[in-house]
Amino acid sequence: MxxxxxxxxxxxxxxxxxxxxxxxxxxxxxxxxxxxxxxxxxxxxxxxxxxxxxxxxxxxxxxxxxxxxxxxxxxxxxxxxxxxxxxxxxxxxxxxxxxxxxxxxxxxxxxxxxxxxxxxxxxxxxxxxxxxxxxxxxxxxxxxxxxxxxxxxxxxxxxxxxxxxxxxxxxxxxxxxxxxxxxxxxxxxxxxxxxxxxxxxxxxxxxxxxxxxxxxxxxxxxxxxxxxxxxDWEMFRQVFALGLPIGLTTLAEVALFAASAVLMGLLGTVPLAAHGVALQITTATFMIQMGLSNAATVRAGNALGRGDAAHLAMGAKVVVVLGAIGVALSIAAFLLIPEQLIGLFVDSADPSRDEIIAIGTRLLAMAALFQLVDAAQVLHLGLLRGLQDTRVPMVVAALAYWAVGMPAAWAFGIAWGMGGVGVWLGLTLGLTVAAVLLAWRFWTVGLRLVARA
Structure with missing residues (x-):
């Protein structure tokens, strides 16, 4: 149809x-x-x-x-x-x-x-x-x-x-x-x-x-x-089977960032403070991608209901393009005005202000790459949720974040002495793996699923 x-x-x-x-x-x-x-x-x-x-x-x-x-x-x-x-x-x-x-x-x-x-x-x-x-x-x-x-x-x-x-x-x-x-x-x-x-x-x-x-x-x-x-036990089981993997997927990502704070804490109070500020800034810009991801879920669910693979494919391309525009704007802000952004969160009288801004500026430079792959993974995750495909993305999240991202963050940031930038590099690596696998899942398996509906 x-x-x-x-x-x-x-x-x-x-x-x-x-x-x-x-x-x-x-x-x-x-x-x-x-x-x-x-x-x-x-x-x-x-x-x-x-x-x-x-x-x-x-x-x-x-x-x-x-x-x-x-x-x-x-x-x-x-x-x-x-x-x-x-x-x-x-x-x-x-x-x-x-x-x-x-x-x-x-x-x-x-x-x-x-x-x-x-x-x-x-x-x-x-x-x-x-x-x-x-x-x-x-x-x-x-x-x-x-x-x-x-x-x-x-x-x-x-x-x-x-x-x-x-x-x-x-x-x-x-x-x-x-x-x-x-x-x-x-x-x-x-x-x-x-x-x-x-x-x-x-x-x-x-x-x-x-x-x-x-x-x-x-x-x-x-x-x-x-x-x-x-x-209504039949529908109860359906909602449970779809919802539990979504909750666990979200939990895996949230726990990754919570654990990254622990790693930053090992580097000292000032790096941890800079991490917290940089994360606040990137979280705010990430809301653009979250909103687009939600829209992608609705549009994909609608396409699934009609069995319209062409509609789904074009809608997915639009979401990815809009997400890329949002990422470009975020990256421009991170690279052009990092000191101004970080300064909003740090008291001008704080003796650690200059050091926090210096570390935070490096983290926001890393966030330019970080935001790109984070956007890619959340947009494709939204598309897959629209197709009610949640179990495989849950496994992808667990592997990408905890078998790749967290070990890499520890290795780069702590073991190899790269500091906060190394921790964020490890997070970026984990998000990259998730983005590649989720994109592959959608553009191969997902579109065929709708075409057969």
């Missing part, structure tokens, strides 16, 4: 219409974390350290659980192409079921997080403060996963602008709630790190309420919550 072919310009407009709001949504989500960090930094250094620790702990579990939400983006896009509203409802409901069950499973990990962090070698003070945060913020895991599920559902139907506005609204709620409860402003009690946790729960809950309200009123025909309590 095939539709009237769409020209390059038509595909470009379609991808940008989907992708730009998603890019904005990812940047707004990034702003939430930045707001938490800035406000807790104003409050106190011990609390900031504990928040950094707790945030990594929460985020790791959240990404693993989000796999079930991300799974329904290509499924909904596929079913929408077939005008199958029943399947759309079934998939979305079971993603919400799996999100609920995941929340129940991980809540003890939040409650006893202090003990776990002590076992991982953290100090008693940091572990205690982090546990205080996580015992409150953990309750926000459920609405946060619910938001992810509904965002994927709406994105699969190509309603991406609401994804942007809901994330912006959640960021605003988070900012005001932090200002009130962390510092005790506007008559609220001063709760410190507990206030930051309450702000997180309030932000997630507000986002969930808004996205549900929008979805139920815009698409009442899908009846997402009608007889929600009824199990």
């Amino acid at each position: 095939s539709s009237e072919p769409m020209r390059f310009g038509g595909h470009t407009r379609a991808v940008l219409t989907l992708g730009l709001p998603m890019i904005g949504g990812h940047l707004a989500q990034l702003a939430i974390g930045l707001t938490d960090t800035v406000m807790m930094g104003w409050y106190g250094v011990p609390e900031l350290a504990a928040l950094t620790l707790a945030g990594s702990y929460f985020f790791t579990l959240f990404l693993l659980g989000s796999g079930f939400a991300w799974a329904i983006m290509p499924m909904v896009a596929n079913f929408a192409a077939q005008d199958d509203e029943v399947q759309i409802r079934r998939a979305t409901r079971m993603a919400l079921w799996l999100s609920l069950l995941f929340f129940v499973a991980v809540m003890p990990l939040f409650w006893f997080s202090g003990t776990i962090l002590l076992m991982l070698g953290q100090t008693e003070d940091s572990a205690a403060l982090a546990q205080t945060y996580l015992r409150i913020a953990g309750w926000g895991m459920l609405p946060a996963l619910g938001v992810m599920a509904f965002k994927s559902y709406l994105a699969g139907l190509e309603y991406t602008r609401v994804v942007l506005w809901v994330t912006i609204a959640a960021a605003v709620v988070n900012g005001f709630a932090n200002y009130a409860f962390v510092f005790g402003n506007w008559g609220a009690p001063e709760l410190g790190i507990s206030g930051a946790a309450l702000a997180s729960v309030a932000s997630s809950s507000a986002g969930f309420g808004l996205v549900v309200l929008y979805a139920v009123n815009l698409l009442p025909e899908h009846r997402i919550f009608v007889r929600f309590w009824r199990p």
Whole structure:
């Protein structure tokens, strides 16, 4: 089955219409974390350290659980192409079921997080403060996963602008709630790190309420919550089988960057600080590729539903071209104004400022290559997810990041004395392997899969 072919310009407009709001949504989500960090930094250094620790702990579990939400983006896009509203409802409901069950499973990990962090070698003070945060913020895991599920559902139907506005609204709620409860402003009690946790729960809950309200009123025909309590084990298994590899793939990449911070820490405080700043900058520019990757998932899922390989191939080429343009702009910034970018994150009075900028400038030069292959791997990963191909990419991620990337980062950076640049070179090597294998998988196996549909 095939539709009237769409020209390059038509595909470009379609991808940008989907992708730009998603890019904005990812940047707004990034702003939430930045707001938490800035406000807790104003409050106190011990609390900031504990928040950094707790945030990594929460985020790791959240990404693993989000796999079930991300799974329904290509499924909904596929079913929408077939005008199958029943399947759309079934998939979305079971993603919400799996999100609920995941929340129940991980809540003890939040409650006893202090003990776990002590076992991982953290100090008693940091572990205690982090546990205080996580015992409150953990309750926000459920609405946060619910938001992810509904965002994927709406994105699969190509309603991406609401994804942007809901994330912006959640960021605003988070900012005001932090200002009130962390510092005790506007008559609220001063709760410190507990206030930051309450702000997180309030932000997630507000986002969930808004996205549900929008979805139920815009698409009442899908009846997402009608007889929600009824199990649908066949669809449950499908969403689980697709979502778990997505969660594990994401976890493999996140863990790679977490481990790279450990390697940088071995080189000293200043290299670690420079690494953190450079990573913040590259993460912000990487949101362009994440938004395009999400758009690629929706477009590929839609093409799969119609069995339109020509549509998929042209759409994939457009995504790669747009990704390359985004990479070119990022590289230009990294190479032309590195000192200005890094200087935004370092106090002008800090005695280590010049050294941080010097190391960070070298890291951003390496990031020029780093960003290119990172974009290639995430764009092809998005295309493969659209085709519901998640198990092989999971294996590719594990091998590329942990059999190649991390050993290479240690060898170049630590064993062979190349320092921070060597660590980033190792990361780049791992991402390159992932990019090549995922691209090969899509352009050979993926296109044939759709052609046979």
